[in-house]
Amino acid sequence: MLNQTPASSSSTAVTYETNLSIDERDVVMKNLHKLLKSHNREQLGGEHKQPGCSRQADVDSQTPEALAERACQPLPSKLPFAIACDGNYSALKSTIVNNKLLGCFVIGGECRLCFPQVRALCLGEISTQQIDEAMQFLAIANALASEEQLIELKRAGLAHPSLSKCELITKTNAERLISVLHSGGTPPMDDSQRSQLLSLKVVHDCFGGCSAFLYPDLSPTPCFECRTCYRMFKPEDFCRHTHQPTSDKNICFWGFDASNWAYYIRVDDSEAMPTEEDEQRFVIFIQGYPNHQI
Incomplete structure (x- = not known):
């Protein structure tokens, strides 16, 4: 742990106190060098590079104290949504889409x-032609796995050993594709049951948006009734459900996760301002729903 001590009034020097041994400090400084080489390179005129990178000579010429100070500062970024990732793009992990555990x-x-795994587990009954047409309509273009990623996919048994290439689809685009090709939900409820329940108008804006009636008393079974098709949905399924899928090629869809449904669904204010009672009922529903993510 590095602790900065105030410099005297006659000096502008900055000193650091540390409890690390010499060997431990060498390891720390070695890691700092690697960190700065990867993330703190400054832009060079006319060269292609990531924002926030610096010249190799600049990194090597700095003192350990200066490197330590810079390493504690936030990384510069010119991108509005730039996120520092681990850099290991070949590390196979897992995520859940449409209640299926998938490699990613x-x-x-x-x-x-x-x-291929998404198609097999989430779109198994959908024809190739339907999938291709939906992807064209949604303007979805998949990337190809790198050689290292393909090796990992084969090693995990997610890609056939004979494959020479494998497509990767973003989780957000996979959710969009599934929402178009799967009606989802359960059949509409009986009118007699509906008349005995208190409802709340809600809406979401994901992938084109949708409005519904929420019946909190039905939770945790499907309790969102689409106002267009009247099918019943759980919240994590309703937040991707839409009858007006967005196909604009100029829109970037990124970062969608159905487990964050509580951030996507809100009380409908399109017809009238929701009352405080309505807002409170929705908050109570979210807080009482099993495994909510808010």
Whole structure:
């Protein structure tokens, strides 16, 4: 742990006190060098590089104290949503989509899924032609796995050993694709049951948006009734449900996670301002719903 001590009035020097041994300090400084080489390179004129990178000579010429001070400062960024990732794009991880556990790589804060696995587990009954047409309509373009990623996918049994290439689809695009190809939900409830329940108008704006009636008394069974098709949904399924899928190529869809449904769904204010009682009922529903993420 490095502790900065105030300099005297006659000097502008900065000193540091540390309880680390010499060997431990060498390890720390070695790691700081690696960190700065990876993330703190400054831009060079006319060269292609990531924001916030610096010249190798600048890194090597700095003192350990200066490196330690810079390492504690936030990384500069010119991107509005830049996220520092671990840099190991070949580390196979897992995520859940449509209640299926899928393998993925995390790149730039977004999960990229093995597309053959998505097709097999989430779209198994959908024809290839339907999938291709939906992807074209949604303007979804998959990336190809790198050689290292392909090796990891084969090693984990997620890609066939004979594959020479494998597509990766972002988790957000996988959710969009599933929402278009799967009606989802359960059949509409009986009118007699509906008349005995208190409802709350809610809405979400994901992938084109949708409005519904929420019946809190039905929780944790499907309790969101789509106002268009009247099918019943759980909140994590309703937040991706839409009858007006967005296909604008100029829109970037990024970072969607159905487990964050409580951040996507809100009380509908399109027809009238929701009352304080309505807002409170919705808050109580969120807090009481099993495994909510807020």
